[in-house]
Each structure stands twice: as C-alpha cells, then as structure tokens.
Amino acid sequence: PPYFKFDTTNLQAEASDLKSAAGTPQYVAVKHYGWRNEFLSIFPNAVSVRVVDGPDASKGxxxxxxxxxxxxxxxxxxxxxxxxxxxxxxxxxxxxxxxxxxxxxxxxxxxxxxxxxxx
CATH class of the missing domain: 1.20.5 (Single alpha-helices involved in coiled-coils or other helix-helix interfaces)
Structure with missing residues (x-):
C-alpha cells in the first residue's frame, strides 16, 4: 500500500537517536516497503524503526x-x-x-x- 509519509523527519531523528557505539551495540528493526535495486540505486522507504534484542531477532x-x-x-x-x-x-x-x-x-x-x- 502507498504510505503517505508526513513524518519522515521524525523517523530520521528517531533513527539518529538509536545510533549506538561499537562497544555497546543496539539493534533495531526497520520496517520498510519497496525493493532494493542496485542498478537504479533505489532504496526501500522506511516506515518505522524499533529496538530489538539482537541481530537474530525474528521479524514476526x-x-x-x-x-x-x-x-x-x-x-x-x-x-x-x-x-x-x-x-x-x-x-x-x-x-x-x-x-x-x-x-x-x-x-x-x-x-x-x-x-x-x-x-
């Protein structure tokens, strides 16, 4: 479905706040839609960011x-x-x-x- 994202700056700020140091890593799951296309340099559109327990956390x-x-x-x-x-x-x-x-x-x-x- 098309997401009419009016909170892109809020999502960017939230993602920046969740940045962690190498010594104490904090893992996040990014919910997105779309596909990664290496030829046209298209990136998926992020919809939400949430903290997870580790790199192997299940997506559900x-x-x-x-x-x-x-x-x-x-x-x-x-x-x-x-x-x-x-x-x-x-x-x-x-x-x-x-x-x-x-x-x-x-x-x-x-x-x-x-x-x-x-x-």
Missing part, C-alpha cells in the same frame, strides 16, 4: 501481507473461473456456429464451382 509473521495476497489470489481465481464459464457458455457456441456457417457456405461454393466446370 507478516499477517497483513498474507491476508492481502490470499485475497488477491482468490480474486484472480474468481475472475478466471467466471471468464472460463462465460467463454464456454457464450463465446464457444458462437464460434462453433460461425464455423458451421462458413463450412456450409464453402461447401455450397465448392458445389457451385464444380457444377460450373462440368458445363
């Missing part, structure tokens, strides 16, 4: 991401199923009817042409 389970992706997959599946039903019920019979009409007209034309050649 991203329940919101799981729910959003599951709902999106269900929506795509529902649209796909409805399209297949629509195609099977409306488009395929129309195409078959058109193919039959074309075959019939080609057959009549072939019979007409064959009759013209014999004369």
């Amino acid at each position: 389970i991203p329940f919101l991401n799981i729910i959003i992706l599951t709902l999106f997959a269900a929506l795509v599946y529902a649209i796909w199923v409805r399209w297949r039903r629509f195609k099977r019920a409306r488009i395929d019979p129309t195409l078959e009817r058109l193919e039959d009409d074309i075959a019939e007209k080609q057959g009549r034309f072939a019979r007409w042409r064959a009759g013209r050649k014999t004369k």
Whole structure:
C-alpha cells in the first residue's frame, strides 16, 4: 500500500537517536516497503524503526501481507473461473456456429464451382 509519509523527519531523528557505539551495540528493526535495486540505486522507504534484542531477532509473521495476497489470489481465481464459464457458455457456441456457417457456405461454393466446370 502507498504510505503517505508526513513524518519522515521524525523517523530520521528517531533513527539518529538509536545510533549506538561499537562497544555497546543496539539493534533495531526497520520496517520498510519497496525493493532494493542496485542498478537504479533505489532504496526501500522506511516506515518505522524499533529496538530489538539482537541481530537474530525474528521479524514476526507478516499477517497483513498474507491476508492481502490470499485475497488477491482468490480474486484472480474468481475472475478466471467466471471468464472460463462465460467463454464456454457464450463465446464457444458462437464460434462453433460461425464455423458451421462458413463450412456450409464453402461447401455450397465448392458445389457451385464444380457444377460450373462440368458445363
């Protein structure tokens, strides 16, 4: 989701306050969105900073991401199923009817042409 960040300076100040010395390290977890792209030098946008116990602290389970992706997959599946039903019920019979009409007209034309050649 787009984050309309109006508190960027506050987040920068908070991150600067959490800077620690090498002797007594303080670890933080940065919540961000976006991806790191080395070619275009794009960096993820930071949303929040929080103190954690150590460098191996678990990030937790991203329940919101799981729910959003599951709902999106269900929506795509529902649209796909409805399209297949629509195609099977409306488009395929129309195409078959058109193919039959074309075959019939080609057959009549072939019979007409064959009759013209014999004369």
